[in-house]
Amino acid sequence: MNNTRFATVTHILSILAKSPDEWLSSDWIAGSIQINPVIVRKELSTLQQQGWVITRKGKEGGSKLLVPSNEITLADIYKTVKNSDVLGKVNLNPNPKCPVGKDINNELEGLFVEIYETVLGALEHRTLESFVKKFN
């Protein structure tokens, strides 16, 4: 991955988890991450689609966690933001007349799945709750 979405979403969720009873505005959250509030609103929109967050419009609006922080794992977050494979992409048209070219994409894609599952395994046991405990 070559973006900050995992970091941004994890930061947003951490802040929400620290104040589970307050409606926090996108401007306030953006001020902690020091990024543009529009980015925060876009990520909050995907977090709503996940069912993790509820958002209220208008004055005194903002967002809140809808799910206990021990029910969200870092693996869940990774699944939500992942947009590329750990080992990158396969080449589009390897030559089918070559013994290697003919089969390499099958082999690589199998490997990509295996590595993806390995990463999920390493993230599954870590919850948002345990991640947030480190901040005071």
Add this chain to the structure above:
Amino acid sequence: MNNTRFATVTHILSILAKSPDEWLSSDWIAGSIQINPVIVRKELSTLQQQGWVITRKGKEGGSKLLVPSNEITLADIYKTVKNSDVLGKVNLNPNPKCPVGKDINNELEGLFVEIYETVLGALEHRTLESFVKKFN
């Protein structure tokens, strides 16, 4: 990662491993991957720096493996081509006045290292030799 370098380098090494006694030209290799020969020459240049490949210029030139294919693991290849972390990048300037912003980059970077090592662990037991056995 968001590029094809792992796939390309693995393809190049696989082809070299299949014909360990021949000098294979970048054009020939490029024809199997169906990418531009200049890309292949660039990757061959990094493979020479690794000490994995020897290249001969001029007419009848080309490249050959310099190391037995059971001494190169997919983890070695990943280390060579990796240019981003599995979980992406941290945000550049989280707010130090916020308890989360103050420490999140340390936490995330520790996590990134842990995931990197997990991926290496999953790739270490796979050699180029075993990978190449699948092609005929």
Add this chain to the structure above:
DNA sequence: CTAATTGTAGTAAGAGTTATTACAATTAGA
């Protein structure tokens, strides 16, 4: 009614990726 806030479209700057052209340097073999 007012002020604060979300939702979202549109645009722009910058970085990274791949393909491609071009050509000097090198080398085997006739």
Add this chain to the structure above:
DNA sequence: TCTAATTGTAATAACTCTTACTACAATTAG
């Protein structure tokens, strides 16, 4: 020695992705 094939590498272009930012309609509390 000459020729043809090949590597090494710089330069450029097209394309995609990422982030920042502006703008503004829609919503809502007080």
